[in-house]
Amino acid sequence: MIRFGKGPKYAALDSEVDDRNAPASPPTVETAEAALESYKREPADLVITDVRLPRMNGVELARRLGARRRPAPVIVVTAYGDEKVLEEIDSLGVHAFFLKPFQMDRLRKSVQAALRARAA
Numbered sequence: 001m002i003r004f005g006k007g008p009k010y011a012a013l014d015s016e017v018d019d020r021n022a023p024a025s026p027p028t029v030e031t032a033e034a035a036l037e038s039y040k041r042e043p044a045d046l047v048i049t050d051v052r053l054p055r056m057n058g059v060e061l062a063r064r065l066g067a068r069r070r071p072a073p074v075i076v077v078t079a080y081g082d083e084k085v086l087e088e089i090d091s092l093g094v095h096a097f098f099l100k101p102f103q104m105d106r107l108r109k110s111v112q113a114a115l116r117a118r119a120a
Contacts, residue, residue, distance in 0.1 A: 032056035036064060044072045046114050048107075051078035051085060059085060062092050073114035077102065 032053050039047075047065060049058035062074045073095035078085070081099050089097055095117075096110040 030054070032058065032061040035061065039065065039068075039072075043068075043070075045118055046075070046111060047072050048075045048077065048111070051076060051080065051089075059088055059092070062089065062094055066092055073118055075107070075110055075114065077107075 032049070033056055035047070035049075047061075049061050051058040053061070058076055058078070062076060065071050065074055074092075075096045075098070076089050076094050077098045077100055079100040086097070095114045098107060098110075
């Protein structure tokens with residue numbers, strides 16, 4: 001899913017997200033490919049992605065976003081702590097990485113830090 005809201009624009013992708021409680025106004029997409037297309041039209045200020053997504057995974061999404069002129073910070077979440085994937089994510093310079101389950105307060109703080117760093 002990708003959401004572009006008022007204020008900072010952010011994108012969140014998760015293959016298992018329950019969108020029923022999400023704000024009604026932002027458009028959503030469910031794949032990394034669709035997120036890239038949306039990002040081309042209107043770049044987000046922050047991207048949160050799961051590693052496991054249909055077709056293109058979150059690691060490849062982070063790689064492609066990182067190749068952009070002014071890439072958005074990326075936060076990656078996953079339930080799978082595969083060491084090879086963790087090393088690959090680290091090599092991409094993502095802002096943060098969270099293993100599920102994680103504390104939402106830690107994610108909120110990471111989001112705030114990423115947005116502050118981007119604004120600086």
